[in-house]
Amino acid sequence: LAITTYQAESATVSNGLVESNHAGYTGSGFVNYDNETGSHVEFSVTAAAAGPATLSFRYANGTTTNRPMTIAVNGTTATTNLAFPGTGAWSTWRTATTTVTLAAGTNRVRATATTSNGGPNVDKLDVDSGGATTGRPA
Numbered sequence: 314l315a316i317t318t319y320q321a322e323s324a325t326v327s328n329g330l331v332e333s334n335h336a337g338y339t340g341s342g343f344v345n346y347d348n349e350t351g352s353h354v355e356f357s358v359t360a361a362a363a364g365p366a367t368l369s370f371r372y373a374n375g376t377t378t379n380r381p382m383t384i385a386v387n388g389t390t391a392t393t394n395l396a397f398p399g400t401g402a403w404s405t406w407r408t409a410t411t412t413v414t415l416a417a418g419t420n421r422v423r424a425t426a427t428t429s430n431g432g433p434n435v436d437k438l439d440v441d442s443g444g445a446t447t448g449r450p451a
């Protein structure tokens with residue numbers, strides 16, 4: 314597996330804030346989406362070759378209400394209303410996963426809140442492009 318990590322606090326944020334007031338995040342913080350439809354985070358994801366990739370968003374949602382987000386790749390919707398259900402606490406982090414198709418080179422992967430609650434708090438995006446592992450010789 315070839316997994317690359319992209320921290321949300323290093324991505325492009327539209328209508329959200331980078332914060333660090335809830336424990337358990339990786340990197341230097343997380344993005345707190347504004348509580349509104351359309352707030353988004355856009356990651357610049359590099360793929361060595363075109364093809365499928367599994368996106369795992371690490372997030373926290375301290376409410377009991379799902380905060381779905383639509384995932385777009387290079388401006389085209391890939392996954393509509395990916396579920397980000399409650400995690401029990403703002404300091405409890407889980408992953409929401411979807412598979413998309415990436416182009417070779419740089420891809421704009423955008424996660425946009427689709428309800429007025431906004432998105433969850435997003436820590437990072439792990440991208441698994443399924444590349445060959447470098448295994449120990451048999």
Ligand code: GCU
Pocket residue numbers: 335345346348403431432433434
């Ligand atoms: C609380 C919490 C924030 C969260 C917000 C929300 O204010 O501290 O981290 O983003 O709720 O509902 O989105």
